[in-house]
Amino acid sequence: MMKSIQMVDLQSQYQKIKDKIDKAVIEVIESAQFINGPAVKQFSENLSTYLSVKNVIPCANGTDALQIAMMALNLQPGDEVILPAFTYVATAEVIALLKLKPVLVDVNPETFLIDISKIEPAITSKTKAIVPVHLFGQCADMEQIMAIAAKHHLYVIEDTAQAIGADYTFNDGKKMKAGTIGTIGATSFFPSKNLGCMGDGGAMFTNDDELAKRLKMMANHGQSVQYQHDEIGVNSRLDTIQAAILNIKLNYLDDYAKSRNEVADFYDNALIGLTNIKIPKRVPHSNHVFHQYTLKVKNNDRDELRKFLAEKNIPSMVYYPIPLHFQKAYKTEKELPITEDLCKHVISLPISTEMDKEQLTYIVSNVIEFCNK
Numbered sequence: 091m092m093k094s095i096q097m098v099d100l101q102s103q104y105q106k107i108k109d110k111i112d113k114a115v116i117e118v119i120e121s122a123q124f125i126n127g128p129a130v131k132q133f134s135e136n137l138s139t140y141l142s143v144k145n146v147i148p149c150a151n152g153t154d155a156l157q158i159a160m161m162a163l164n165l166q167p168g169d170e171v172i173l174p175a176f177t178y179v180a181t182a183e184v185i186a187l188l189k190l191k192p193v194l195v196d197v198n199p200e201t202f203l204i205d206i207s208k209i210e211p212a213i214t215s216k217t218k219a220i221v222p223v224h225l226f227g228q229c230a231d232m233e234q235i236m237a238i239a240a241k242h243h244l245y246v247i248e249d250t251a252q253a254i255g256a257d258y259t260f261n262d263g264k265k266m267k268a269g270t271i272g273t274i275g276a277t278s279f280f281p282s283k284n285l286g287c288m289g290d291g292g293a294m295f296t297n298d299d300e301l302a303k304r305l306k307m308m309a310n311h312g313q314s315v316q317y318q319h320d321e322i323g324v325n326s327r328l329d330t331i332q333a334a335i336l337n338i339k340l341n342y343l344d345d346y347a348k349s350r351n352e353v354a355d356f357y358d359n360a361l362i363g364l365t366n367i368k369i370p371k372r373v374p375h376s377n378h379v380f381h382q383y384t385l386k387v388k389n390n391d392r393d394e395l396r397k398f399l400a401e402k403n404i405p406s407m408v409y410y411p412i413p414l415h416f417q418k419a420y421k422t423e424k425e426l427p428i429t430e431d432l433c434k435h436v437i438s439l440p441i442s443t444e445m446d447k448e449q450l451t452y453i454v455s456n457v458i459e460f461c462n463k
């Protein structure tokens with residue numbers, strides 16, 4: 091019998107490394123060093139080596155990572171921050187929470203990434219930062235974003251929650267990991283992310299040592315010396331148990347990306363000929379780590395396709411169904427037609443690290459059947 095299909099199959103992933111994970115978790119429990127135990131520092135060091143970035147500052151989740159980044163940069167109420175409109179709410183939420191102004195710009199309809207040509211027109215004298223989102227697992231065009239940021243003296247905070255491990259290639263051939271190019275990178279270790287823990291987790295990256303100290307201080311109640319609070323911070327820590335789990339899973343991150351690419355290649359090859367759906371475009375300047383495999387469905391058939399697949403026990407998801415500027419909390423009058431259009435037409439198919447040929451064949455044959463109806 092075919093293994094049941096899930097959007098993300100975390101049980102199968104765990105089964106493959108169960109002995110190592112169980113041992114690591116029990117070690118932490120026996121040591122009782124639940125907060126800031128040795129695994130937290132080890133993981134920070136291991137991740138910093140993997141990413142070739144000088145500083146990794148762990149925290150409690152990806153949303154906190156974005157928030158603490160903006161706090162450490164001393165952004166002030168009223169400052170404007172440019173971000174893509176087609177993203178997860180967290181990116182805009184922390185900006186608004188800090189009383190900064192989220193300035194939404196549209197995305198490229200093929201790549202789903204921030205439209206570079208829309209950034210400069212959105213810059214005003216109040217603009218302080220750009221937050222590119224490496225959506226679905228490939229990098230925004232960082233070379234151009236960094237050039238715009240340098241020209242206008244802006245910070246760049248990379249939201250790399252969906253693209254940890256992806257490589258960005260500059261025009262001269264130099265490669266850097268997603269999240270290590272801007273002023274600060276912010277990521278999430280939410281269980282379904284490409285490097286997921288077994289609870290909540292997040293981290294910030296920077297090559298700037300002074301900034302690293304500020305990030306650490308802000309994540310720790312604004313104190314750099316115990317019981318001395320120079321600024322208002324937050325309490326945001328990565329649990330030792332989660333760090334111990336991540337220490338093991340980091341060793342598999344490249345294999346996980348490979349498995350995800352095999353799934354994506356399978357989908358691409360099977361679905362490329364269909365006229366009513368569009369396979370995801372791969373950008374030339376980044377490899378893809380396929381956090382999501384996202385199709386565009388023509389006409390208004392997206393919801394019908396979802397229903398058709400659900401009847402065959404094939405889960406699917408819509409990332410994201412409602413544009414940020416249509417949400418009650420983030421309403422603006424601005425028109426962002428590409429984002430509005432994508433929200434009506436995108437669908438993400440199951441993708442995870444342990445999918446087998448039988449499942450994939452079943453999924454694509456059903457997508458094809460729907461398209462040929």
Ligand SMILES: *Cc1c(COP(=O)(O)O)cnc(C)c1O
Nearest residue numbers: 151152153178180251252278280
């Ligand atoms: C998951 C995600 C976040 C938030 O991460 P959490 O760990 O859930 O707080 C932020 N931005 C993007 C693009 C994400 O996908």
